[in-house]
Amino acid sequence: MKISCIIVEDEPLAAERLQGYVQKLPFLNLVAMFDNAIDALVFLKTQSVDLLFLDINLGDFSGIKLLETANIKSQVVLTTAYHEYAIKGFDLKVSDYLLKPFTLERFIQAIDRVQEYFTKTEVPQPKKFIFVKTEYRLEKILFDEMLFIEGKGDYRRIHTATKKIMTLQTFTEFEQEIPAAIVCRVHKSFMVAIDKIDSIEKDRIRINNTLIPISDSYRQTFYDIINQSVK
Known part of the structure; x- marks a missing residue:
């Protein structure tokens, strides 16, 4: 992922060096640079960034x-020439x-x-497709x-x-790859897409013009999923 960042540094040489370091890493996107905290604060009131390089003095x-x-929501890396601020910095939970x-x-x-922080907090995107072996x-x-x-x-x-696609992949393989809330087993010979069901009557599912039976083995799990979608 791209990490957007700003630099807040009042020493021109230090700011230039830090800018050079940032530009060496292609996944860092330097959005702005400031030589004082007030201008940075005004910027952060209306813009959000992932990372803040912040001088102390x-x-x-x-x-x-x-x-x-x-209320700084960005990750923060403090930069300073004075080691005595280290404990204070970590009290403020900087990166x-x-x-x-x-x-x-x-x-x-x-x-x-x-990067480790963002990896841990990143929400995985739900799977939207599978690849099926056919011919x-x-x-x-x-x-x-x-x-x-x-x-x-x-x-x-x-x-x-x-x-319509024919495949030798088993129902068990499909059950492992596709969440049951999306495509559910309802019979030893059928799985159905929950959101494509037109109606359910007398333990039969209608999808378009096809009637699909619901067997005893899968009835409870199927209706549990349906009841969740009704709520």
Whole structure:
């Protein structure tokens, strides 16, 4: 992922060096640079960034005061020439504390910590498709297009809104790959796409013009899923 960041540094040489480090890492996107905390605070009131490189000694309104008084949601890497602020910095739960002059290697270590944070908090995107083995190729099947899967001897026939695909993949494999809330087993020979069901009557499911039976073995699980969708 791209990590957007800003630099708040009042020493021109230090700011230039830090900018150079940021530009060496293609996954860092430098959005803005400020030489004082007030301008940075005004910016952060209307813009959000992932990471803030923050000098501590910035005149009357220091980097520490910025963190103590403002609701900063970005990850923060403190930069300073004074080691005595280290404990205070970690009290404020910053990602890292870089003591000037720091090397590129030490800078990368700090970025690794930031990346680790985003990796842990990143919400995985739900799966939207599977690839199915058919003949001599892999066919992409979108969950949104699936209607039902029908057992045909050793084969499974996948019915979608636009096509039918035959495969040797088993129902068990489909159950492992597709969440039951999306495509549910209802019979030893059928799985159905929950959102494509037109009606349910007398333990039969209607999808378009096809009637699909619900067997005793799968009835309870199926109706539990249906009841959840009704709430």
